[in-house]
Amino acid sequence: MSEEDKRLDEETGQYTTGHKYDGIEELNTPLPRWWLWTFYATIVWGVAYTIAYPAWPLVSGATAGVLGYSTRAVVAEDIVEHEAKNAALVEELTGTELASIDPSSDLHRYAVARGGAVFRAQCSQCHGSGAAGAVGYPNLLDNAWLWGGTVDEIAYTVQHGIRNENDPDARWSEMPAFGEILTSEEIAMLVSHVQALPAGAGGDAETLFLDNCASCHGDNGEGMPELGAPNISDAIWLYGGDEAALTETITNARFGVMPAWGQRLSDADVRAVSIYVHALGGGE
Amino acid sequence: MSDTSQPLYAAREPVFPRRVSGRFRTLKWWILGITLGIYYLTPWLRWDRGPNLPDQAVLVDLAGRRFYFFWIEIWPHEFYFVAGLLIMAGLGLFLFTSALGRVWCGYTCPQTVWTDLYMLVERWVEGDRNARIRLHNAKLDARKIRLRLTKWALWLLIGLATGGAWVFYFADAPTLLRELVTFSAHPVAYMTIAILTATTFIFGGFMREQVCIYMCPWPRIQGAMMDPDTLTVGYRNWRGEPRAKGKRRREMSAEAERIAAEQAEAGRGRPAYRSTPYPGAAPLDLDAPDMQVQAGPGDCIDCMACVNVCPMGIDIRNGQQMECITCALCIDACDEVMEKIGKPRGLIDYLALSDEGRERAGEKPRPVWRHVFRTRTLLYTAAWSLIGLILVYGLFIRAEIDLTVAPVRNPTFVTLADGSIRNTYDIRLRNKHGDDRPFRLSVKGHPTFRIELEGTVFETVDVNANETKLQRVYVIAPPNAEPSEADITALRFWVEDLTNGERAYKDSTFNGQGG
Numbered sequence: 001m002s003e004e005d006k007r008l009d010e011e012t013g014q015y016t017t018g019h020k021y022d023g024i025e026e027l028n029t030p031l032p033r034w035w036l037w038t039f040y041a042t043i044v045w046g047v048a049y050t051i052a053y054p055a056w057p058l059v060s061g062a063t064a065g066v067l068g069y070s071t072r073a074v075v076a077e078d079i080v081e082h083e084a085k086n087a088a089l090v091e092e093l094t095g096t097e098l099a100s101i102d103p104s105s106d107l108h109r110y111a112v113a114r115g116g117a118v119f120r121a122q123c124s125q126c127h128g129s130g131a132a133g134a135v136g137y138p139n140l141l142d143n144a145w146l147w148g149g150t151v152d153e154i155a156y157t158v159q160h161g162i163r164n165e166n167d168p169d170a171r172w173s174e175m176p177a178f179g180e181i182l183t184s185e186e187i188a189m190l191v192s193h194v195q196a197l198p199a200g201a202g203g204d205a206e207t208l209f210l211d212n213c214a215s216c217h218g219d220n221g222e223g224m225p226e227l228g229a230p231n232i233s234d235a236i237w238l239y240g241g242d243e244a245a246l247t248e249t250i251t252n253a254r255f256g257v258m259p260a261w262g263q264r265l266s267d268a269d270v271r272a273v274s275i276y277v278h279a280l281g282g283g284e
Numbered sequence: 285m286s287d288t289s290q291p292l293y294a295a296r297e298p299v300f301p302r303r304v305s306g307r308f309r310t311l312k313w314w315i316l317g318i319t320l321g322i323y324y325l326t327p328w329l330r331w332d333r334g335p336n337l338p339d340q341a342v343l344v345d346l347a348g349r350r351f352y353f354f355w356i357e358i359w360p361h362e363f364y365f366v367a368g369l370l371i372m373a374g375l376g377l378f379l380f381t382s383a384l385g386r387v388w389c390g391y392t393c394p395q396t397v398w399t400d401l402y403m404l405v406e407r408w409v410e411g412d413r414n415a416r417i418r419l420h421n422a423k424l425d426a427r428k429i430r431l432r433l434t435k436w437a438l439w440l441l442i443g444l445a446t447g448g449a450w451v452f453y454f455a456d457a458p459t460l461l462r463e464l465v466t467f468s469a470h471p472v473a474y475m476t477i478a479i480l481t482a483t484t485f486i487f488g489g490f491m492r493e494q495v496c497i498y499m500c501p502w503p504r505i506q507g508a509m510m511d512p513d514t515l516t517v518g519y520r521n522w523r524g525e526p527r528a529k530g531k532r533r534r535e536m537s538a539e540a541e542r543i544a545a546e547q548a549e550a551g552r553g554r555p556a557y558r559s560t561p562y563p564g565a566a567p568l569d570l571d572a573p574d575m576q577v578q579a580g581p582g583d584c585i586d587c588m589a590c591v592n593v594c595p596m597g598i599d600i601r602n603g604q605q606m607e608c609i610t611c612a613l614c615i616d617a618c619d620e621v622m623e624k625i626g627k628p629r630g631l632i633d634y635l636a637l638s639d640e641g642r643e644r645a646g647e648k649p650r651p652v653w654r655h656v657f658r659t660r661t662l663l664y665t666a667a668w669s670l671i672g673l674i675l676v677y678g679l680f681i682r683a684e685i686d687l688t689v690a691p692v693r694n695p696t697f698v699t700l701a702d703g704s705i706r707n708t709y710d711i712r713l714r715n716k717h718g719d720d721r722p723f724r725l726s727v728k729g730h731p732t733f734r735i736e737l738e739g740t741v742f743e744t745v746d747v748n749a750n751e752t753k754l755q756r757v758y759v760i761a762p763p764n765a766e767p768s769e770a771d772i773t774a775l776r777f778w779v780e781d782l783t784n785g786e787r788a789y790k791d792s793t794f795n796g797q798g799g
Contacts (some may be wrong), residue, residue, distance in 0.1 A: 015290040017292070022640075028292065028293060029291055030290070030292060030293055030294035031293050031294070032293070032294060032295075032296060032494060032498055033290065033293040033294060033295050033296070034296065034494070035293075035498060036293050102741070103738070103739030103740065104739060104746070108739070128694075128695075129694060130692070130694030130695050132694065132695035139698065141695070141698040141708075142698050142699060142700050142701065142706075143700050143701050144700075144701045154287060169655065228789070231701065234701035234702065234703075235699055235700070235701060235703035235763070236699060236700075236701055267702075279738060279739065279756075281706065281708060281738065281756070281758055282698075
């Protein structure tokens with residue numbers, strides 16, 4: 001580009017800018033001046049913005065900006081605002097008898113939404129994000145409950161946990177390891193009897209069952225939720241219902257544990273997650 | 285080389301359009317009144333929809349995610365109606381542009397309409413073109429300050445009304461107006477009004493033609509829809525040129541009379557009228573035997589009336605140009621002059637460039653309908669109508685009852701204590717009516733299927749007026765039944781509106797243990 005290359009283009013009546021590449025010249029069509037000022041204004045705005053708001057990266061962190069804006073602070077404010085809006089519902093949730101909450105009420109809807117969030121954060125690691133459980137971790141969707149499936153029983157389980165030593169009120173049951181008591185032949189008989197429940201295998205196997213198992217699991221294997229003794233005559237097995245799994249269970253016994261969530265979660269969260277679990281389809 | 289040092293940036297040349305009257309100006313006043321009237325008054329129309337729904341005829345309820353348009357109510361999942369209307373608006377714009385050029389720019393574009401209104405105020409406060417030029421050049425004295433402040437105040441009031449009307453489309457207008465004047469409205473309403481007031485004030489008062497020339501993409505696109513048959517504002521330079529006025533015009537006339545007399549003496553007719561070539565037209569062969577160039581002046585007396593009334597500050601006699609918004613005011617201005625000097629109107633006129641050859645040859649232009657009805661416009665009309673018909677059809681087949689079924693697939697099924705297999709579905713029911721209504725759900729697909737609803741022992745769901753309800757639904761098949769053992773069994777959910785007996789269904793599947 002040079003001043004000398006500028007010329008009046010007769011074809012168009014316009015001047016050239018002096019830009020010339022391989023004989024191709026650029027015409028000068030003047031840009032409106034306000035457009036130029038708008039461009040400068042965006043530069044000024046950009047610089048001012050980086051001064052006002054967090055922008056420039058430093059070795060650790062970034063410049064804070066003179067306005068002191070922070071997205072974290074905004075989120076914190078939002079949370080406070082959100083909690084203030086729900087304060088009345090929370091109060092109602094903690095102050096109402098759980099079993100008396102109408103499933104079509106706004107309170108119930110709020111509890112299910114809140115409980116769902118608690119469940120995904122705290123419970124899904126063991127029980128699964130869909131609450132379908134896994135081997136050793138109960139499926140919360142079905143209608144079989146070790147410790148009872150009313151909303152109050154669920155809430156007690158959540159509050160105090162199972163077989164943990166941090167809470168004196170935790171649910172506790174302990175099946176003996178029958179491998180130390182019975183012979184392997186006797187255990188094999190029990191396995192075939194349990195698999196045949198509720199009819200049972202009859203004969204010696206039934207006598208063996210009534211002597212050793214029925215005190216907790218009931219004469220017909222119907223279980224006893226008060227003791228946490230599972231129903232072993234239904235279609236649901238926590239550790240599997242095949243011969244190998246049952247032999248292992250009877251020989252060595254099984255113990256699942258669950259934390260006492262009352263020590264970690266707020267009263268409202270415990271109540272909300274209990275309502276959520278109760279509304280998953282198996283609640284009694 | 286000083287003459288080549290043209291700056292890279294140009295200041296805005298102020299434009300002072302003169303007042304003009306005529307058929308197009310009258311038409312434009314009517315369109316201005318009607319379009320602005322529609323804009324300002326629509327939010328105040330009422331439309332009774334029942335007790336639980338708003339009674340505003342046109343309402344965009346962003347918070348409630350509803351769009352109300354008289355008897356039509358659009359929910360978010362029906363947004364394709366809005367998309368369809370936008371496509372129709374686009375095709376309609378193409379149709380009008382291919383038929384009538386930039387008729388959108390010239391008559392109905394908000395930028396043009398509000399600029400027109402602002403110019404009316406400007407003329408009313410500061411006077412017509414000459415007075416405004418004088419005021420522009422005058423030193424800043426008390427009178428100039430007074431006139432400017434009066435004008436700006438009126439502009440701001442119009443801008444305020446414009447921004448003010450906009451927010452009424454998004455909330456109940458009477459309530460919002462009450463809140464606005466008592467300063468209890470939401471800050472967003474004030475912000476929106478402030479922004480739109482500012483843009484109206486700046487774009488209509490100061491930017492004007494700069495918006496059209498430099499900011500708007502449409503002038504750059506619209507050429508693709510136009511062809512030589514498009515009716516657009518043009519100058520009949522074959523009739524107007526050579527333009528001349530005053531002494532030169534009298535001299536040219538005298539010369540023409542002299543040549544005509546000579547021709548008559550030589551026994552030849554008066555020379556046929558020929559003019560200088562139109563820019564872009566094929567150059568005329570002036571030495572051809574039948575080409576007798578008339579020495580007399582054309583009809584254009586170079587009075588500059590067309591330039592003086594132009595809101596874009598251009599000269600239409602230079603031919604088609606991007607800056608021209610085809611507002612047709614130059615037609616009115618020129619017609620006025622032609623009438624005064626006793627020539628036929630239409631030196632500047634709506635014309636199709638394809639008629640130039642005929643007109644140069646002294647023939648009549650083709651009729652308007654031949655220009656308007658051509659393949660391109662018919663195709664645009666067909667496409668526009670097709671979309672319109674699809675939308676109308678969609679509006680009529682729109683189900684009164686709306687439900688969606690989302691099978692819960694985490695897990696795919698649950699085994700119950702007695703060995704039954706249970707599948708779970710999240711069903712959303714929409715009640716589009718103004719009253720709370722019960723809906724009954726049922727399932728078909730296999731005789732053993734049993735339906736249960738979470739939270740209730742009944743099979744009916746109450747959905748509040750104008751709301752969507754999410755209901756968890758269980759379908760249970762007994763142990764060892766066909767669906768329990770199979771991989772997948774098809775099923776159909778039926779929902780019945782118990783208020784009017786209308787039914788609707790949605791298909792889904794049931795997962796069993798198989799597979």
